[in-house]
Amino acid sequence: xxxxxxxxxxxxxxxxxxxxxxxxxxxxxxxxxxxxxxxxxxxxxxxxxxxxxxxxxxxxxxxxxxxxxxxxxxxxxxxxxxxxxxxxxxxxxxxxxxxxxxxxxxxxxxxxxxxxxxxxxxxxxxxxxxxxxxxxxxxxxxxxxxxxxxxxxxxxxxxxxxxxxxxxxxxxxxxxxxxxxxxxxxxxxxxxxxxxxxxxxxxxxxxxxxxxxxxxxxxxxxxxxxxxxxxxxxxxxxxxxxxxxxxxxxxxxxxxxxxxxxxxxxxxxxxxxxxxxxxxxxxxxxxxxxxxxxxxxxxxxxxxxxxxxxxxxxxxxxxxxxxxxxxxxxxxxxxxxxxxxxxxxxxxxxxxxxxxxxxxxxxx
Numbered sequence: 001x002x003x004x005x006x007x008x009x010x011x012x013x014x015x016x017x018x019x020x021x022x023x024x025x026x027x028x029x030x031x032x033x034x035x036x037x038x039x040x041x042x043x044x045x046x047x048x049x050x051x052x053x054x055x056x057x058x059x060x061x062x063x064x065x066x067x068x069x070x071x072x073x074x075x076x077x078x079x080x081x082x083x084x085x086x087x088x089x090x091x092x093x094x095x096x097x098x099x100x101x102x103x104x105x106x107x108x109x110x111x112x113x114x115x116x117x118x119x120x121x122x123x124x125x126x127x128x129x130x131x132x133x134x135x136x137x138x139x140x141x142x143x144x145x146x147x148x149x150x151x152x153x154x155x156x157x158x159x160x161x162x163x164x165x166x167x168x169x170x171x172x173x174x175x176x177x178x179x180x181x182x183x184x185x186x187x188x189x190x191x192x193x194x195x196x197x198x199x200x201x202x203x204x205x206x207x208x209x210x211x212x213x214x215x216x217x218x219x220x221x222x223x224x225x226x227x228x229x230x231x232x233x234x235x236x237x238x239x240x241x242x243x244x245x246x247x248x249x250x251x252x253x254x255x256x257x258x259x260x261x262x263x264x265x266x267x268x269x270x271x272x273x274x275x276x277x278x279x280x281x282x283x284x285x286x287x288x289x290x291x292x293x294x295x296x297x298x299x300x301x302x303x304x305x306x307x308x309x310x311x312x313x314x315x316x317x318x319x320x321x322x323x324x325x326x327x328x329x330x331x332x333x334x335x336x337x338x339x340x341x342x343x344x345x346x347x348x349x350x351x352x353x354x355x356x357x358x359x360x361x362x363x364x
Contacts, residue, residue, distance in 0.1 A: 007190045008310045009261050012301050013209060014186070015075055016178035017082035018171075021289075023182070023296040024074070030299035031078045032292045035085050040292055043081065044299050047074050064253025065246045071211070072115050080111065125162070126219065127241050130155040135234075144230060152223030159219050160277070163212075167280050180205035181285035181293035183278075189303045192311035200290045205282045208267070209260035212281040213274025217252035220273070225251075 014023040020033035030044045049057065049070045057063050134151035141147055166172050187203040189195055225248060231237055259271045285293070297303065307313040 007187075007263060008192070010186065010190050010301070010306060012186060012297070014182045014296065015071075015078070015211065016175050016182055017079050018086060018175070019178070019292075020082045021178050021182045021185075021293040021296045022074075022078040023185075023293075023300055025300040028300045029074065029078070030296045031081055032296035032299065033082045033085055034288065034292050040295050041085065042295050042299050047077075060254060061247075061250035064250035064257075067253055068249045072118065073111070076111050076115050076118075123242065123245060126155060126159055127222065127245065128238065130158060131237065131241060145227075148227045148230070151226065155219055155223060159216070163277065163280050173283060176281055176283040177285045178289055178293070180282040181289040182296075183207040183210065183282055184285065184290065185293045185297050189297070189301075189306060192307060192313060194307070194313075194315060195294055195297060195303045197287050197290050197294070200294065201285075201287065205284060206275045206278045208271045208275065209256060210274065210278055210281070212277050213259070213271065214252055214256045216274045216277050217255050218248055221251050221255075222248050 012023055012025045014021055014029075016022075017031060017033065019035075020031060022029055022031045024030075024047070027046050027048050028044065029047055030042055032040055032042045035041050047070070049066060050073060051057055051066055057066050130151050133154050134147050137150055138147050141150070167176060181200070183205050184200045184203040185195065186207055187205075188200045191203065193199040193203070222244075225244060226241065229240060229244070231240065255270065259267050259274075304315050307315070
């Protein structure tokens with residue numbers, strides 16, 4: 001029998017990149033990219049983070065700040081790697097110029113600049129812009145509590161509008177499909193299922209540890225924090241909002257960390273907004289995208305050992321069939337998570353129909 005029929009935390013996470021997926025397990029990460037010729041390139045490396053002090057990185061709230069910075073740095077690194085397969089001549093020439101000027105440090109300098117610029121834009125758009133808009137409204141509304149609530153509401157509207165707007169871009173849609181493939185792979189193994197294309201396609205594309213949920217928590221936590229911290233001086237207000245960004249990130253990280261390890265009713269309630277937002281930031285992937293995500297997982301994570309330890313499920317290396325623990329999951333009979341969209345079921349049906357067609361063709 002299985003040790004636990006619910007979701008079991010695996011410890012792996014990842015992100016979508018250009019035509020690929022990055023998966024990270026402890027200090028090792030893998031980037032799998034579907035190259036223009038159709039082959040899958042898999043690169044495995046180590047990333048131990050910006051701080052070598054493991055003691056600091058384990059402190060509650062503090063660890064969230066380091067985790068956020070690490071995700072930005074590593075995310076930019078793997079994105080640049082995936083983009084290298086699709087660079088055009090003019091981009092390659094520009095990179096050569098940078099290499100001539102900065103030498104071997106060109107990539108690090110470019111990555112640092114991009115990360116810093118991204119943080120500045122994010123803070124300006126989601127923290128400072130709502131503040132300035134609400135401050136303008138303060139000329140007509142004298143109630144400080146109402147102004148604080150309006151600032152929070154504006155921040156939420158800007159965040160949701162931004163996510164919705166970029167989801168309409170063609171390239172972003174494909175990125176979100178790979179994002180869905182990443183989530184589906186993690187959900188597949190955390191539900192105790194064999195990691196293959198069919199089972200992954202059956203799994204949910206929404207996950208409580210998603211970066212989308214984290215960013216939404218950042219927005220919501222900032223609304224609460226700024227509501228209770230008030231000063232009259234304009235410059236001090238701005239300084240406080242900027243200074244509290246790491247604090248808000250730390251709090252949000254602890255919430256998302258709790259959500260990833262628990263499944264009680266409280267966690268489900270606080271996770272609901274983020275799960276709903278993932279309807280925008282994840283899309284149903286095709287089988288080719290799922291193959292890329294699986295390649296990334298298998299490069300850094302022994303899912304067979306994980307299923308054996310947590311679900312008492314064993315697999316024959318040749319047949320990839322369950323040889324024990326067959327009765328672990330009642331929901332495996334349907335193969336669809338209870339909270340999954342109808343799109344997943346449609347994709348599974350399409351795979352089944354394709355398999356039937358192939359079997360019929362083999363008989364001719």
